[in-house]
Amino acid sequence: MYFIEKQNKTPAGEETKTPVKSLSEVFQSENSCEIYLTADAGFGKTAFSKYLAVTWCQVHRPEMKYKKYFSEDSITAMRDFEFVFLVLLRDCSDDCSIDDLIMNQIIQNLSRFPDMSKDVLRGILHREKSLIILDGLDEWIHPKIHPEKKCTKVPKTIPHRNAREKCVILTTTRPWKLGVLNLKNSEIDKKVELVKLTSESAQTLEERAISKIKNLDVAEAKILAKQLNKKIKENKLEEMESVPLLSMYLISLWCEDIPLGQSKCGLYASIIELLLSRSLSKHPEMEPTCQPSQSDIPQCFRDHEHCNQHCTYLKTLGKLAFETLFSETKENTLVFHKSVADKYLSPNYLKLSLDSGILTQSTEKTLLKQISKVSFSHKTIQEFFCALYISCQNESDVKNIVLNKCKSLQSILDMSTVFVFISGMVNAEIITSISQEFLSVISEDKITSEYRSTADWDCKPLEDIQDMYISCMKENTSDKELKLFCQDFFFSEDCKEVKYFSYLPRLAVHNKNNMASININTDRGRSLREIIDSCELHEVFQINKIYYCGKEENAQLPVLLDKSPKCVAVRSPGLSTGSWSREMLKTLQNNSLLQAIDIQGFEMSHDVLSDFLNYIINRKIMTEIILWQLYCTEHEHSCTFSLDFSQHSDLRKLELFQIPEVSQLKVNSQVKHVKLWSINLGEMSLPPEMANIESVYLGLVNMSASTLRDLVKVVEKLSHKVTVTILGCKIEPETEFEDVKQYIRSSQNFRVTKDDSWCLEFETKVES
Numbered sequence: 017m018y019f020i021e022k023q024n025k026t027p028a029g030e031e032t033k034t035p036v037k038s039l040s041e042v043f044q045s046e047n048s049c050e051i052y053l054t055a056d057a058g059f060g061k062t063a064f065s066k067y068l069a070v071t072w073c074q075v076h077r078p079e080m081k082y083k084k085y086f087s088e089d090s091i092t093a094m095r096d097f098e099f100v101f102l103v104l105l106r107d108c109s110d111d112c113s114i115d116d117l118i119m120n121q122i123i124q125n126l127s128r129f130p131d132m133s134k135d136v137l138r139g140i141l142h143r144e145k146s147l148i149i150l151d152g153l154d155e156w157i158h159p160k161i162h163p164e165k166k167c168t169k170v171p172k173t174i175p176h177r178n179a180r181e182k183c184v185i186l187t188t189t190r191p192w193k194l195g196v197l198n199l200k201n202s203e204i205d206k207k208v209e210l211v212k213l214t215s216e217s218a219q220t221l222e223e224r225a226i227s228k229i230k231n232l233d234v235a236e237a238k239i240l241a242k243q244l245n246k247k248i249k250e251n252k253l254e255e256m257e258s259v260p261l262l263s264m265y266l267i268s269l270w271c272e273d274i275p276l277g278q279s280k281c282g283l284y285a286s287i288i289e290l291l292l293s294r295s296l297s298k299h300p301e302m303e304p305t306c307q308p309s310q311s312d313i314p315q316c317f318r319d320h321e322h323c324n325q326h327c328t329y330l331k332t333l334g335k336l337a338f339e340t341l342f343s344e345t346k347e348n349t350l351v352f353h354k355s356v357a358d359k360y361l362s363p364n365y366l367k368l369s370l371d372s373g374i375l376t377q378s379t380e381k382t383l384l385k386q387i388s389k390v391s392f393s394h395k396t397i398q399e400f401f402c403a404l405y406i407s408c409q410n411e412s413d414v415k416n417i418v419l420n421k422c423k424s425l426q427s428i429l430d431m432s433t434v435f436v437f438i439s440g441m442v443n444a445e446i447i448t449s450i451s452q453e454f455l456s457v458i459s460e461d462k463i464t465s466e467y468r469s470t471a472d473w474d475c476k477p478l479e480d481i482q483d484m485y486i487s488c489m490k491e492n493t494s495d496k497e498l499k500l501f502c503q504d505f506f507f508s509e510d511c512k513e514v515k516y517f518s519y520l521p522r523l524a525v526h527n528k529n530n531m532a533s534i535n536i537n538t539d540r541g542r543s544l545r546e547i548i549d550s551c552e553l554h555e556v557f558q559i560n561k562i563y564y565c566g567k568e569e570n571a572q573l574p575v576l577l578d579k580s581p582k583c584v585a586v587r588s589p590g591l592s593t594g595s596w597s598r599e600m601l602k603t604l605q606n607n608s609l610l611q612a613i614d615i616q617g618f619e620m621s622h623d624v625l626s627d628f629l630n631y632i633i634n635r636k637i638m639t640e641i642i643l644w645q646l647y648c649t650e651h652e653h654s655c656t657f658s659l660d661f662s663q664h665s666d667l668r669k670l671e672l673f674q675i676p677e678v679s680q681l682k683v684n685s686q687v688k689h690v691k692l693w694s695i696n697l698g699e700m701s702l703p704p705e706m707a708n709i710e711s712v713y714l715g716l717v718n719m720s721a722s723t724l725r726d727l728v729k730v731v732e733k734l735s736h737k738v739t740v741t742i743l744g745c746k747i748e749p750e751t752e753f754e755d756v757k758q759y760i761r762s763s764q765n766f767r768v769t770k771d772d773s774w775c776l777e778f779e780t781k782v783e784s
Contacts, residue, residue: 017042020054020207031474036208039093043147048205049184054191055210057396057433058261061188064210065102065151068186072100072147097184098144105156105175106350106391107378112158112167113176114148114185115141138178145182150175153189155350155395173197192429195476196463202769212258219245221260225267244270251278255490255515261394265290274320279491281316281440284400288330288374289320295372296322302368314404316441329365333374334405336360337398341434342421350395351378354388396433403437411446414438418450425461425477428454432484440491444498447488451500455530459503468504468533468560470669471585471614471640478504479535482523489519497522503532505551511541517550524551531559534576538566539589545572565589577603583640584610588617593647596620601628611666612640622650625676629657636663644673644693653677662703673715692717701726707734715743721752728756732765734780742776 017036036042042051055061072094074086094100103117111117115134123132140146158172169176174197177185191209213221222244227237248257248266253276256262265287269276274290277283296302317323323330339360340352354377357366369375374397377390392398406417418435422428428435439447458464458481467475485500492498502523511517524531534553538544544566548554554575561583562576577584577600584604588594596618604610613632620628625648632641641661648655655676661667662682670683673693678700683690685703688710697719702712704726712727724747731738747753760766760778770777 018209018211020209022201033209038089039087040089042206042208043093043096043184045206049181050204051184051186051206051208052194052204053186053188053208053210054194055188056190056212056259058259058394059210059212060260061210062104062151063260065149065186065188068094068147068149069100069102072097094147096145097147099140099146100149101146102149103151105150105152106395107389108156110159111175112169112172114150115178117150117175118148141178141180141183143182146180146184148183148185150185150187153187154193157349174199192426192432192477192480195480196426196429198463213260213263214258215254218257218263221263222267225264226271229267229271247276251276253278253283256280256283261396277316279440279493280487281400281437281491282493284397284437285316285320285323287397288317288400289323291372291374292322292326292368295368299368299371302364314408314441316404326368329368330401331405331408332360332365333369334401334403334408337392337401338405341398341402350398351389351391354390357390399433400437403434403441406434407438407441411442414442414446415450415453419453422454422457425458425463425481428457429477429480429484432480436484436487436491439488439498440493444492444494444496447492448499448501451485451488451502455501455503459532464504469583469612469639471561471563471583471612471642473535473563473565473585473587473614475504475535478533479506479508482506482520483510485523486516486519489523490515499526501530502527503530504535505531505533506535507547508535508537508541511547517542521550524553528552528555528557531557533561533563533583534559534579535563536566536576537589538564544576548572548575562586567592567594574599574603577607580607580609582609583612585614585642586616586618587614588645592617593645594618596624596628598624601631604628605631610635611638613638614640614642614644615646616642616644618645619647619649622648622655625655626657629659633660637666638664639666640669641667642669642671643675644671646675648676651676691715697723699723702730704730706730709734709738710736711739711741713741713743714745715741717745719745719747721747721749721756724753725756728760731780732763735782737780737782739779740777741770744774 018033019036019041020031020033022031042048053061053064071086071090074082075091075094101118101122103114103121105117107121108117111120115137119134119137123137126132153174156175158167167176174187194207219241222241223234223237226232226240226244227234230237230240232240244267247270248254253266256266262283265283266276269286269290272290272293274286274293275282277286313324313327317327317330336357340356341349343349357369357375361369366375370377373393375390376393377388379388392401406414409417418431418438421431435450458478463475463477466472467478482502482505485502488500489498500523505520505524505527507520511520536544536547538547544564557579559579559581562579562581563585564573564576565587566589573586577586584607594617596615601624604613625646632638632643638661641664653676656679657676658680659672659678660680660682661670662684664684665686667684667687669689670687671689671691672678672695673691675695678695681695681697681700683703685705686708687706688708690702690709690711691713693715695717697717699720699722701723709731712731724742727740731740757776760776761768761771765781766778767781768776768778
């Protein structure tokens with residue numbers, strides 16, 4: 017596990033990963049009311065959620081025979097909570113508030129508290145230290161409420177919650193979902209990432225599991241684990257081994273002497289064979305209704321005896337998976353009424369599904385009736401069967417089905433696992449054609465257009481699209497190379513993995529003429545020279561956006577900057593400082609398309625710095641100007657420059673931090689976002705007619721109290737929401753500063769969100 021934190025000392029708040037040393041660290045902090053835990057499918061989000069609940073039970077009602085399974089740290093972490101509520105969001109289709117979710121999924125099923133009311137629950141959550149675990153945000157959508165009790169609360173993207181000081185909410189989700197939700201920093205107190213197993217961890221899991229399954233001592237299990245490891249490498253399944261869910265299936269398959277497969281598709285087909293063989297050995301009377309012809313059997317099942325015999329049944333399961341996963345109402349997609357299963361499965365098929373464990377069944381009791389609900393054993397199993405159904409259609413129907421379900425970036429990501437499975441089941445031309453159609457869907461999405469037209473460094477949803485395509489290429493086991501269409505490229509930490517990087521250049525070279533953005537971080541991955549050479553980036557082509565973060569590679573950077581991008585971001589990593597050369601400046605000056613720039617952490621000679629700033633000042637079509645930690649090598653802090661951006665009528669974002677002394681600062685009134693750090697404003701003020709301003713961030717700024725008062729008066733008149741943050745500023749005279757603060761606190765037009773000796777943050781009140 018890693019904490020994902022934004023670096024306060026870096027301008028755009030790049031994220032850093034810090035290992036989680038103990039469970040106590042996750043929960044122990046004054047500001048830990050909203051915790052988000054992200055992990056890909058099969059990494060153990062639900063298992064972790066249940067582990068927390070079981071640990072809490074051990075704390076409050078200890079069982080000595082189970083003591084060895086719980087660490088002291090886990091016990092300590094959960095001892096703080098008087099109550100724990102585990103809500104499985106996949107089981108919730110009718111409720112949108114946390115209180116209702118708890119009442120209907122938990123409280124009404126507790127025989128000891130049959131008459132507990134919602135008021136009693138609210139009292140508990142208000143008074144007692146409680147942990148609410150919301151598992152599977154990516155598996156939940158806001159329900160359509162009955163017209164008589166219409167929900168008017170916003171946002172509709174997460175379950176509604178009340179502000180409670182003693183209540184900690186831990187939400188688990190797949191990473192892409194958090195990326196498209198676009199939650200504010202203030203809505204996430206801690207972000208934790210559950211990562212894949214290291215090779216050492218996977219080895220330990222294999223040894224322990226083999227020891228249990230075969231009832232062997234540790235020494236014998238270690239020998240067999242090495243044999244399994246060798247087989248996994250032969251089949252090139254090392255990546256699957258790092259995912260706990262898939263690793264356990266690999267172990268079980270190997271112990272049962274069932275082929276592991278050579279791709280994700282092959283592995284899941286083997287999993288189905290394993291489940292069927294176990295069930296059919298106990299129920300030999302479950303004979304297949306008819307023997308399918310060889311041409312009707314999907315390629316992934318052809319090496320499996322039971323899958324061959326029961327192919328018709330498996331296709332029926334595929335139909336059920338498709339109809340539920342892509343239900344038009346978007347409700348009950350993962351957990352559905354038994355009547356839905358009955359619609360597609362005969363009683364014998366349903367019995368086989370439940371006996372084998374492919375499907376699971378649960379019962380909900382209400383005062384008036386008993387409701388049976390069914391679900392696939394894991395979402396990825398449902399996604400595999402869904403892909404099976406789609407791939408069994410004719411080629412044009414496969415394409416139409418996928419494109420009909422993928423009308424936005426979010427819907428493509430929602431279907432990404434299904435799409436990867438499909439790529440392992442159908443011929444390469446279909447996937448190539450679909451990816452070409454995706455180009456316009458992705459380009460027209462708001463998330464994409466915002467990323468490509470700004471200097472922002474991060475766009476997880478677009479990085480997930482690249483990951484999806486790399487996975488598709490890995491799945492393609494045919495002799496024909498799979499050529500996919502992709503426009504946004506990310507060269508970061510994943511590039512350290514040899515297998516990942518072996519596919520990425522192929523994807524990049526094929527898409528040289530399609531590229532819209534290139535995002536490179538050599539501080540976390542491979543060198544810029546290696547990326548440029550392997551992806552043929554030295555060739556001439558035009559691109560929308562270049563983002564580069566890494567130690568100085570002056571000889572290579574102009575190769576990137578020469579692509580005439582509209583948006584350029586070049587940063588030195590962390591707190592290090594690079595050297596900005598005259599050649600790099602000339603490459604920028606030759607760019608007639610530049611609209612957004614973000615330059616951070618560079619030293620320049622006085623002449624280069626002067627020419628650079630004049631170039632930005634005179635380029636009046638800029639939409640974003642972000643200049644951080646720029647130093648003159650000749651005069652250090654004694655340089656003084658005048659920055660006049662008053663003619664930049666398209667400027668929407670201005671950020672300045674630790675640049676040479678500013679003798680004059682002028683900003684166009686159309687600006688929306690202003691962030692100033694370590695700037696001496698003095699009596700200078702922002703324009704009084706800023707009608708579009710949305711955020712002002714002043715950090716360690718020296719300014720007069722009258723300048724602040726003028727800003728407050730400007731903001732107070734605006735009818736839209738504006739956020740103002742004053743952090744560690746020196747504002748004089750202090751008595752007048754205190755008067756201004758008192759005015760803000762008492763004004764009916766402002767809402768103060770933070771107020772202490774170091775920080776004052778307030779926002780305008782906006783009528784609903």
